[in-house]
Amino acid sequence: xxxxxxxxxSLHVQEGDSTNFTCSFPSSNFYALHWYRWETAKSPEALxxxxxxxxxxxxxxxxxxxxxxxxxxYLYIKGSQPEDSATYLCASAxxxxxxxxxxxxxxxx
Amino acid sequence: DSGVTQTPKHLITATGQRVTLRCSPRSGDLSVYxxxxxxxxxxxxxxxxxxxxERAKGNILERFSAQQFPDLHSExxxxxxxxxxxxxxxxxxxxxxxxxxxxxxxxxxNGTRLTVx
Numbered sequence: 271x272x273x274x275x276x277x278x279x280s281l282h283v284q285e286g287d288s289t290n291f292t293c294s295f296p297s298s299n300f301y302a303l304h305w306y307r308w309e310t311a312k313s314p315e316a317l318x319x320x321x322x323x324x325x326x327x328x329x330x331x332x333x334x335x336x337x338x339x340x341x342x343x344y345l346y347i348k349g350s351q352p353e354d355s356a357t358y359l360c361a362s363a364x365x366x367x368x369x370x371x372x373x374x375x376x377x378x379x
Numbered sequence: 380d381s382g383v384t385q386t387p388k389h390l391i392t393a394t395g396q397r398v399t400l401r402c403s404p405r406s407g408d409l410s411v412y413x414x415x416x417x418x419x420x421x422x423x424x425x426x427x428x429x430x431x432x433e434r435a436k437g438n439i440l441e442r443f444s445a446q447q448f449p450d451l452h453s454e455x456x457x458x459x460x461x462x463x464x465x466x467x468x469x470x471x472x473x474x475x476x477x478x479x480x481x482x483x484x485x486x487x488x489n490g491t492r493l494t495v496x
Contacts, residue, residue: 304484313381313469314422316484359422366435367412367485371421 272296274362276370283350284378290346291373293360297341304361305334305345308372314359317345350377382406385470385488393496397458400491404451404472410434411453412473412485413445417466428453429476460495467492 275294283289295303302321306314318327323338331348347354357372382405392398404411413425424437428447439445442460447453457464467490475483 302483306485313487313489314485315381316486319484361422361485366424366427366437368424369414369422 272364272368274368274370276360276373280374282376282378287350288348290344293343293370295341295362297338299364300338302363303336303343306359308357308359352377381486383472383486383488385491389492391494394460396460400455400468402453402470405486408472408474410473411447412471413455414469415466462495465493465495
């Protein structure tokens, strides 16, 4: 059974602070790791898709790293802004794409 | 706008009934995925089609079925509906057969909210 775990479940961060959260996934038969941002009342939007061990991706203040050998990925947000408030989902692609339950990020003004 | 269209947006029906959810993928995408999101649950994978063929299956109930048509749109059929089937059903599309390519993120529709009463 493929199990993708994300932690923490919820996070409150002061505006301007940096933060990070974790996604762990099975390392066997691994193809790719996806990160999505999901705002309330909208649908998930892709941030990154990473495939290689040691991959790092960056988009503005958001970046992600990938360790396929130990089965984890980190998402970093630098200098959090109110518009970063959302649920961040990771998904692990094996023979199917399985999502974690997400980390809900709240940015406090 | 992701380019993925799901209809209807909302559906209210009674237990025991049958409904059909429709998804048109983004232009050029050959894969269609169906996910179910119930209260307090994450996105649960149901089924994936690639270019008309079933590609991968998740914990999809026997009462549920899906297909992808030659024009690549997909339909998810839910029958003998139960109260527990109430959920938000998402369709997503991607260009690739699997989720492994760096250029093959999933593009999500806005979902169909199904309420079974």
